Amino acid sequence: MNKMFAVFKREYLQAVRRKIFVIMTFLFPFLMSGIMLLPGLLISRGMGEKRIAVLDGTGKLREAFARPNENARPDAKKEAQETLRGRRSGPELPSQLNIDYQDKQGANLDAEAKPYFARLASKKSDKLDGIFVIPANSVDPKSDAQLTYYSRSSTDVVTQERLSRLTNKYIQRLRFAANGISPETIASLTTEVPIEGVQLSSSGEQKKGGEANLFMAFIFAALLILPSFIYGNEIMRGIVQEKSERVVEVLVSSMTPEQLLGGKILGVAAVGLTQISVWIIMGSLVAGYGAATAAMAGFNIGQFLRPMIFVWFFIFFLLAYLTYVCIYAIAGSVCNSEREAQQMIAPITMIMMLPWFLMFPIIMNPDSTLAVGFSLSPVFAPITMFVRTLVSEVPPWHIAVAIGVSLVTIAVFIWMTAKIFRVGILSYGKRPTLPELWRWLKVA
Amino acid sequence: MADILAVRGVRKTFGDVRAVDGVSFTVRRGTITGLLGRNGAGKTTTIRMITGIFMPDSGEIVWLGDDNGLPFRDRIGYLPEERGLYKQMKVVEHLFFLAEIKGRRNADVKQSIDKWLERFELTDKRDSKVEELSKGNQQKVQLIGTLLHDPDLIILDEPQSGLDPVNMVLVRKLLTELRGEGKTILLSTHMMGEAERMADEIVLIHRGQVVLEGSLDAVRSSAGKNTLHIDFDGDGGFLQHLPNVRRAAIGHNSAELSLVEGADPQLILQESIGRLRIRRFELASPSLEEIFIEKVGTETLQHDEVTR
Numbered sequence: 001m002n003k004m005f006a007v008f009k010r011e012y013l014q015a016v017r018r019k020i021f022v023i024m025t026f027l028f029p030f031l032m033s034g035i036m037l038l039p040g041l042l043i044s045r046g047m048g049e050k051r052i053a054v055l056d057g058t059g060k061l062r063e064a065f066a067r068p069n070e071n072a073r074p075d076a077k078k079e080a081q082e083t084l085r086g087r088r089s090g091p092e093l094p095s096q097l098n099i100d101y102q103d104k105q106g107a108n109l110d111a112e113a114k115p116y117f118a119r120l121a122s123k124k125s126d127k128l129d130g131i132f133v134i135p136a137n138s139v140d141p142k143s144d145a146q147l148t149y150y151s152r153s154s155t156d157v158v159t160q161e162r163l164s165r166l167t168n169k170y171i172q173r174l175r176f177a178a179n180g181i182s183p184e185t186i187a188s189l190t191t192e193v194p195i196e197g198v199q200l201s202s203s204g205e206q207k208k209g210g211e212a213n214l215f216m217a218f219i220f221a222a223l224l225i226l227p228s229f230i231y232g233n234e235i236m237r238g239i240v241q242e243k244s245e246r247v248v249e250v251l252v253s254s255m256t257p258e259q260l261l262g263g264k265i266l267g268v269a270a271v272g273l274t275q276i277s278v279w280i281i282m283g284s285l286v287a288g289y290g291a292a293t294a295a296m297a298g299f300n301i302g303q304f305l306r307p308m309i310f311v312w313f314f315i316f317f318l319l320a321y322l323t324y325v326c327i328y329a330i331a332g333s334v335c336n337s338e339r340e341a342q343q344m345i346a347p348i349t350m351i352m353m354l355p356w357f358l359m360f361p362i363i364m365n366p367d368s369t370l371a372v373g374f375s376l377s378p379v380f381a382p383i384t385m386f387v388r389t390l391v392s393e394v395p396p397w398h399i400a401v402a403i404g405v406s407l408v409t410i411a412v413f414i415w416m417t418a419k420i421f422r423v424g425i426l427s428y429g430k431r432p433t434l435p436e437l438w439r440w441l442k443v444a
Numbered sequence: 445m446a447d448i449l450a451v452r453g454v455r456k457t458f459g460d461v462r463a464v465d466g467v468s469f470t471v472r473r474g475t476i477t478g479l480l481g482r483n484g485a486g487k488t489t490t491i492r493m494i495t496g497i498f499m500p501d502s503g504e505i506v507w508l509g510d511d512n513g514l515p516f517r518d519r520i521g522y523l524p525e526e527r528g529l530y531k532q533m534k535v536v537e538h539l540f541f542l543a544e545i546k547g548r549r550n551a552d553v554k555q556s557i558d559k560w561l562e563r564f565e566l567t568d569k570r571d572s573k574v575e576e577l578s579k580g581n582q583q584k585v586q587l588i589g590t591l592l593h594d595p596d597l598i599i600l601d602e603p604q605s606g607l608d609p610v611n612m613v614l615v616r617k618l619l620t621e622l623r624g625e626g627k628t629i630l631l632s633t634h635m636m637g638e639a640e641r642m643a644d645e646i647v648l649i650h651r652g653q654v655v656l657e658g659s660l661d662a663v664r665s666s667a668g669k670n671t672l673h674i675d676f677d678g679d680g681g682f683l684q685h686l687p688n689v690r691r692a693a694i695g696h697n698s699a700e701l702s703l704v705e706g707a708d709p710q711l712i713l714q715e716s717i718g719r720l721r722i723r724r725f726e727l728a729s730p731s732l733e734e735i736f737i738e739k740v741g742t743e744t745l746q747h748d749e750v751t752r
Contacts, residue, residue, distance in 0.1 A: 249526050
């Protein structure tokens with residue numbers, strides 16, 4: 001036990017003193033909060049400014065473009081949320097529109113538009129991002145008029161949509177007014193009804209803000225899974241290094257491989273916990289601001305962070321960590337260089353990360369066959385089950401089975417790792433093939 | 445003197461390779477025992493079984509020294525052939541760690557570290573990182589790590605490999621001293637000359653089996669006195685073609701001729717005298733290397749010119 005502690009102490013102190021640890025520990029929260037706060041900032045500021053020339057052939061729509069950004073904000077919020085949910089791939093975040101309205105009633109629009117087209121490509125301050133042409137007969141309900149938006153990129157769909165909405169809304173008003181309906185009546189008739197998602201639990205408790213859950217589920221899933229991979233990698237690196245620097249033989253002549261492996265795994269786990277603790281402390285310092293930003297974006301963090309979540313997080317974090325770390329330890333002990341180990345571990349990592357790649361369908365349908373299957377199967381159980389507890393009401397026996405399956409998996413993995421480790425750490429030269437590994441398991 | 449360790453019929457197979465095939469020998473307290481054999485003979489595997497890194501497939505390894513309550517593996521100091529240190533650690537930290545994994549973690553260890561660092565003239569390097577040390581100094585640190593916990597049995601696997609000449613002399617001196625203090629040393633080497641110089645007892649291993657065991661003196665005298673050791677100036681190439689020479693190992697300025705039974709050395713001296721300038725001409729026991737070749741045949745054996 002004292003020997004395991006010696007290894008534990010060495011692993012911990014050496015890791016914690018490294019510059020990269022200090023940098024990561026204090027920089028990561030800023031990176032993370034940057035990612036979290038970015039949507040909020042984007043929502044309040046927008047993605048820069050777009051200069052649009054509007055050539056209005058009807059001459060009646062000046063008012064439609066008087067306050068082009070007023071309605072943009074709620075839409076922007078929706079778009080930001082959709083981006084976070086992964087529904088939108090690109091950064092189609094909204095911009096501030098700067099409208100240059102030109103009353104072109106009675107003019108030949110084709111001819112009038114020409115000088116503006118030249119300004120699309122201009123490098124000078126009169127540069128335009130888009131030209132929006134409204135034909136003279138647009139207001140006439142029986143016409144086949146078509147609005148046209150010219151821009152440099154055909155993918156600027158967001159701006160096109162916004163311009164279309166602004167114009168059509170006003171044209172509809174004009175048409176209503178032409179039929180003798182008063183402006184007040186129009187305003188009251190065209191009010192939109194807002195929509196909200198409510199999650200109903202089996203106990204009948206109602207939870208609002210499903211979108212917030214979605215967003216937070218991703219963050220928590222990342223917090224659960226990333227450290228396992230980062231520190232697993234760290235253990236692999238350490239073992240390969242001990243091999244390549246030929247330290248390992250003295251170690252295994254002084255203690256059992258199990259003591260060595262145990263000390264390493266626990267030492268690195270302690271490093272991870274230290275780091276996460278620092279992050280939690282720093283996180284709680286900025287929590288106020290974060291919560292405010294989130295609230296601005298419409299997320300109610302308070303209702304999401306139930307105390308049980310932290311219990312599940314702790315349990316499933318440990319289960320995930322111990323599962324993954326064994327795989328990395330095996331890779332480290334059978335390889336001779338870090339590069340070789342990385343190559344070997346890469347495809348395995350892809351398989352282990354399967355639940356992460358399927359995170360969206362799992363979060364969207366936490367009680368589907370896919371999600372339940374993953375949450376009850378070895379290796380995938382910890383992360384999938386944790387995510388299910390976040391967004392759904394999971395039957396207790398599901399959780400019990402997931403924990404049981406994970407514990408058995410870990411026991412088998414640790415047994416395998418210890419055996420392969422014992423043989424692997426002293427074998428230099430060619431990497432063993434799978435059949436050879438199988439023999440090691442039986443021999444050692 | 446009493447035995448401290450007995451290796452009894454140990455076997456170890458890796459896949460189809462029988463690395464160690466029924467090896468038995470004992471190590472007497474207070475001696476330097478040379479474990480000899482060419483590369484791949486099974487020396488390192490035997491040592492790894494003694495140090496508990498491998499479990500033997502069959503056979504047993506028994507500690508016969510007195511029982512002071514410490515586990516067997518904590519009473520061994522082991523310098524493996526494959527050796528290295530954590531490059532990022534400070535010397536003093538590293539030494540403390542090496543003592544800790546041998547179960548020593550008290551104030552004595554600190555004193556002991558200081559004592560050894562001073563002896564190896566490393567006191568001013570105690571707070572340097574290992575990677576900042578010269579190769580020779582790193583080797584010294586490793587050697588201190590092997591001895592720090594005051595082991596009863598010191599096992600050195602090919603200690604010469606990677607050692608610079610200065611450190612080699614230092615190791616030899618140290619081993620002799622340690623033997624004088626009553627420590628027991630098991631020294632594995634493929635360099636027969638080294639063993640001849642240091643060992644009291646030898647265990648010769650070939651293809652996983654012990655082919656010769658006993659005290660160096662006994663082994664040599666049992667081989668008889670029909671070997672000529674000649675030192676000379678000139679080209680000694682012709683010596684191997686002389687009559688009555690069974691086998692010859694001819695170096696740059698020396699030769700070892702093993703003669704057929706009943707041959708007269710005088711004839712060889714007469715033949716040589718006109719062609720070489722003789723500096724030494726001695727009829728004696730064969731060298732360990734000759735004995736070894738005699739035992740296992742003339743399979744390639746690395747000539748250890750370096751250690752002469």
